Amino acid sequence: MTEIKHGEPETRNATQGEQLLHLVFGGELDDPQRVRFRDLNALDVVGIYPNYATAYTAWKAKAQATVDNAHMRYFIVHLHRLLEPPVG
Numbered sequence: 001m002t003e004i005k006h007g008e009p010e011t012r013n014a015t016q017g018e019q020l021l022h023l024v025f026g027g028e029l030d031d032p033q034r035v036r037f038r039d040l041n042a043l044d045v046v047g048i049y050p051n052y053a054t055a056y057t058a059w060k061a062k063a064q065a066t067v068d069n070a071h072m073r074y075f076i077v078h079l080h081r082l083l084e085p086p087v088g
Helices: 052-065 079-083
Strands: 022-028 044-049 072-077
Touching: 022 052, 022 079, 044 052, 052 072
Parallel strands: none
Antiparallel strands: 022 044, 022 072
């Protein structure tokens, strides 16, 4: 899985009716320096969102709520990139 930089803008704008789906999830890491979750059964799937802006808002709220736990991390996954890979 590729780590997504928070605040990363979309490479294209969603036209009316187009969905650029994003998944927000998180969990406690074994080591804050690596992305390896302590317990996969305890992952927090926050939700799937229709665009980056709403996903970022959800990610930010969860990240700020868990700021006191250095092992807790939340991520945004660009599902639309996985569902519709670039042609070329």
